[in-house]
Amino acid sequence: MLRRFLSLLALCFMLPLHATDLSIDTNLGLHRWTAAQLLARPDVKNISIPSDVAFRRSMQYRAIPLRALLPELKHSDRLQFVSSDGFSVDIPADAILNQAGAEAWLAIEDSRQPWPALPGNKGDAGPFYLVWTHPADANISVEQWPYQIVRIQRTQDAATRFPATAPAASLPVSSPIRYGYTVFQRTCFTCHTLNGEGDAQMGPDLNIPHSPTEYLSDDMLRAFIRNPQSLRRWPEGKMFGFPTQASLSDADLSALLAYLRYMAQHKVSP
DSSP: OHHHHHHHHHHHHHSOSOOOOEEEEETTEEEEEOHHHHHTSTTOEEEEETTOTTTSSOEEEEEEEGGGGOTTOOTTOEEEEEETTSOEEEEEHHHHHOOSSOEEEEEEOBTTBOOOOOTTTOOOOOSEEEEEESGGGGTOOGGGOOOSEEEEEEEOOHHHHOGGGSOOTTSOTTOHHHHHHHHHHHHTTTTOOBTTBOSOOSSOOSSSSOOGGGTSOHHHHHHHHHOGGGTSOOTTOOOOOOOSTTTSOHHHHHHHHHHHHHHHTSOOOO
16 A cells, blocks of 8 residues: 555656646637647747746746647637636737737746746746737737636637626717726736626626625725735735736726726626
């Protein structure tokens, strides 16, 4: 019995750091890649990211241009990136097919040279991480840098997939609530659900049973979104704040709160 236990223990230490495959669903069907397979491709390059979003410092990666892994991708498509930690973000194909500035890369962690741990006790980023060169050229936001990616697939817009999250169609196009819905998708929907709908599983629902606008004052909610630890210090907290105008402008934050207040009056029980 002891020998069997020791054999199993030895096997655990022999396993690679990351055993997760990457699934990519394109018009050509589902394809699964291991890190070793991707690292063996001839289009892998060494790239430098001066201000990495996840690691908050300069990083060097072995990476592949993401568009090389997405044949038949059209400018009208949307892609969903799903991470093993429950994070999920939709990114328009336009950003990935962009040839004029920002370029999307799939960074691949080599188990023989693992990346450092993420700051703030947030675990590992590997084995697959979407990074961008020259992100400012296409206004790439911090939420569009998903790590721990396990699946990339085509998807529809959020209002079509999750109608209970969308404001009423009768609202004018210029309504701050409608724009706030756009901000919500970019900033909150990556980690939270609303009215029980959404793909992300990292944080609580933002409307059921209560919207944060129902138990936090406007000033406290603004402060919390800018810096979650300013309201409640929790070393294990995973939420990244939006501390600067570059990551979330005051106008965008106001529109987001208008949307959340509106949805608090339009609850849909899951």
